[in-house]
Amino acid sequence: MPRINAPTVAEHRAAQRRALLDAAREVLAEGSADDLGFAEVATRAGLARSSVYQYFKSRRDLIDALIEDSFPRWSERVQREMDAAGGPDRRVLAYVRANLDLVAEGEHAAASSLAALAPTARTTAESASLHRQLSTPLIAALTELGAVDAAATAELVNAVVHAATRQVEAGDDIAAVQARAAELIEPYVTLAATSGVRGNITP
Template identity: 65%
Template sequence: MPRITAPTVAEHREAQERALLDAARAVLAEGATEIPGFAEVAARAGLARSSMYQYFRSRQHLLTALIEDAFPRWSERVEAAMAEAGAPDQRVLAYVRANLDLVADGEHAIAAAIASIAPRDVIAESSAAMHRQLIAPLAAALAELGAQDPAAMADLINAVVHAATRQLEKGADVAAVRQHTEELIAPYVERAAARGIPTNSGNNTP
């Protein structure tokens, strides 16, 4: 029987599965062109190959688990950064910074590797869901700033972020790319914040 390294069996299993997923993510980050093999993943996690079958029935099952792990991880990190920022103008800038930080940390490379391996319909569905989840708080912040078309403005900001992402993937300096991106977006949100959040002039209720 394997040695339990956590207070409970459930926590032990969760920790082991997390270790295996992180090992598989490391393989993907190095530019893997196929689903990571069980032997390689287990070795990186410091576990026996047979341990893989306790958590994943097949390499396809491992890929599904990686997809289910990667996309929510990205969304949650961006949403957390925005929630901490407070004011709507700062939430927009936090959105930009968090996305670029994720790219710099290698998360985009992992997502790109998954996208190149997984079936197109699966990736399309997961990507669309993540896009909707990311756009919602960004559009909400832009609406608070008085944007006439928050969704369209959110798409434009995303276009700038995607261009910055391509620069980072080509090896550009992270600090420089982040500075240039904020120089494009910050003036808009700062002007919008200075104008004040629009109110209904006909409503005098405090």
């Protein structure tokens, strides 16, 4: 039995599984989906290749575990940062900033690689679920700001996020991209928060 680096065997196994998932996500974030093999993942996690089989029976099993792990992590991160931001105007801006931070950290590239590796009904369902989970707090913040059609306004916010995502992934500086996105969105949310504007940014 390998040396235990945690108080219990269960915690040790959980830590090793977490290390393997993080290593696999790192491979995908680099855009090297073809390298998502047990040997590469094990090397990055600092484990023997044979150890991977204790946690994942096959590459398909590893991909499924990554899908199950990755999508909730994204929505939980965005929700946490929105919750900490304060008022609804700050929450909308936190939504934009958090999503772009995740893109810069490689999470979007990893998710895109997963979708390419596993274009299945499960992946589609997980992606749709993520979109709903992300949209719900954004729509709630926009509703609180008084947007006439919060869902439609959320789609416009997301259009800015998607365009900014492409810029980040093309190599633009993350801080500069976030600043440009905020320049587009902040005037609306600030005016809505201070003036009770409903659905437009004209005083």
